[in-house]
Amino acid sequence: MSGVNHHIPDDLLDEWHAGTLPEPFAVVVATHLSICETCRARMEAIDMLGGVVLDHERGAPMSGDAKSRMMAALDGPMPKPAPAPSGIFPSAVMEALGGGPPRWRMLGGGIRQQILMSDEAGSLRLLYIPPGRAVPEHGHQGLELTLVLQGSFSDSGGSFHRGDVETAHAEIDHQPIAGEGDPCICLAATDAPLRFNSMLPRLLQPIFRI
Amino acid sequence: MTEALLAVRDHRDREAFGRLFDHFAPRLKAMMLAGGLRDGSAEDVVQDVMFSVWHKAAQFDPHRANASAWIYGIARNRRIDLARRKPMPQPDELYEPESLEPDAAQVLAMQEEAGHLAEALGRLAPEQAEALRAAYFEELSHSRISEMTGMPLGTIKSRIRLGLERLRHELARIAP
Numbered sequence: 001m002s003g004v005n006h007h008i009p010d011d012l013l014d015e016w017h018a019g020t021l022p023e024p025f026a027v028v029v030a031t032h033l034s035i036c037e038t039c040r041a042r043m044e045a046i047d048m049l050g051g052v053v054l055d056h057e058r059g060a061p062m063s064g065d066a067k068s069r070m071m072a073a074l075d076g077p078m079p080k081p082a083p084a085p086s087g088i089f090p091s092a093v094m095e096a097l098g099g100g101p102p103r104w105r106m107l108g109g110g111i112r113q114q115i116l117m118s119d120e121a122g123s124l125r126l127l128y129i130p131p132g133r134a135v136p137e138h139g140h141q142g143l144e145l146t147l148v149l150q151g152s153f154s155d156s157g158g159s160f161h162r163g164d165v166e167t168a169h170a171e172i173d174h175q176p177i178a179g180e181g182d183p184c185i186c187l188a189a190t191d192a193p194l195r196f197n198s199m200l201p202r203l204l205q206p207i208f209r210i
Numbered sequence: 211m212t213e214a215l216l217a218v219r220d221h222r223d224r225e226a227f228g229r230l231f232d233h234f235a236p237r238l239k240a241m242m243l244a245g246g247l248r249d250g251s252a253e254d255v256v257q258d259v260m261f262s263v264w265h266k267a268a269q270f271d272p273h274r275a276n277a278s279a280w281i282y283g284i285a286r287n288r289r290i291d292l293a294r295r296k297p298m299p300q301p302d303e304l305y306e307p308e309s310l311e312p313d314a315a316q317v318l319a320m321q322e323e324a325g326h327l328a329e330a331l332g333r334l335a336p337e338q339a340e341a342l343r344a345a346y347f348e349e350l351s352h353s354r355i356s357e358m359t360g361m362p363l364g365t366i367k368s369r370i371r372l373g374l375e376r377l378r379h380e381l382a383r384i385a386p
Contacts, residue, residue: 040304054241
């Protein structure tokens with residue numbers, strides 16, 4: 001649980017808390033909060049203050065039969081729970097996976113990916129990078145969050161292990177290299193398609209959806 | 211109220227749930243009304259939230275929240291889900307190791323913490339307190355708050371931040 005060194009930026013945490021973060025980023029934040037005690041405690045402190053505000057509010061009276069209707073409804077069916085966490089994947093990732101294991105597609109060089117979401121809000125995918133391998137150098141058109149679920153990678157931004165999040169903006173060209181040991185499995189969200197500099201010609205990108 | 215929630219969690223105690231309802235339902239309704247819902251739908255959402263409280267009570271961990279914070283969190287999520295029309299991705303439960311202090315001691319500590327927060331809240335300048343309440347309770351986006359009050363966005367954000375920072379400092383001073 002401890003040992004997370006690279007966190008979600010404050011403004012994105014605030015947006016997550018307000019529910020305004022686009023879906024792909026919201027999944028990454030929920031995943032980080034499943035692993036990182038520090039950011040989780042920050043969110044809990046915010047709710048603690050929300051609870052104090054709630055307690056001090058003068059209430060609005062409920063209608064006369066609201067309580068009896070509530071008590072009668074308690075034995076009703078339980079709402080469907082979210083998928084349980086499985087292995088390295090917290091519930092938010094299992095939900096995006098549709099409740100099953102990843103269905104990888106080979107990208108070449110031993111690198112695999114599965115696209116979990118891709119629409120106008122951005123994209124979310126899982127990446128699998130064998131130890132010691134470089135992810136092809138790429139720049140971004142927008143914001144990219146990359147969270148390590150297993151193994152590690154390092155680049156000019158530092159060394160990233162389970163739970164760590166790298167935040168990259170459009171201006172950054174970086175070359176992550178997977179660490180030794182377990183293959184590196186990452187969850188990556190972008191608000192724009194990636195621009196790979198070397199691996200595939202630009203025109204082919206929509207076809208391979210990378 | 212945290213004791214009542216623990217009784218619901220551990221014993222499925224309906225009488226304790228009734229007490230939670232009496233305390234929280236009108237406050238949650240005020241929160242939903244402040245967020246722009248109409249009377250009838252506000253009550254429906256309150257019923258939804260309290261239904262979740264009953265069913266999710268097993269997940270309540272007094273080491274991480276008191277009843278008010280936990281229920282506020284459920285209500286906040288419910289309102290976000292309604293606005294998004296689909297569930298927001300949620301983090302897994304994080305549990306404290308079993309060996310830590312017993313619930314009763316933790317409940318007391320949390321109560322004390324909430325008391326400090328309430329005192330700190332009471333010492334804020336009125337416009338800071340109102341900005342905080344709006345952010346928490348009305349859960350309007352920062353830009354909506356700015357629209358309504360005619361204040362520029364930067365001012366609002368810094369005011370909320372200032373409110374939170376001031377709270378933190380107040381708390382740091384009180385804490386042993």
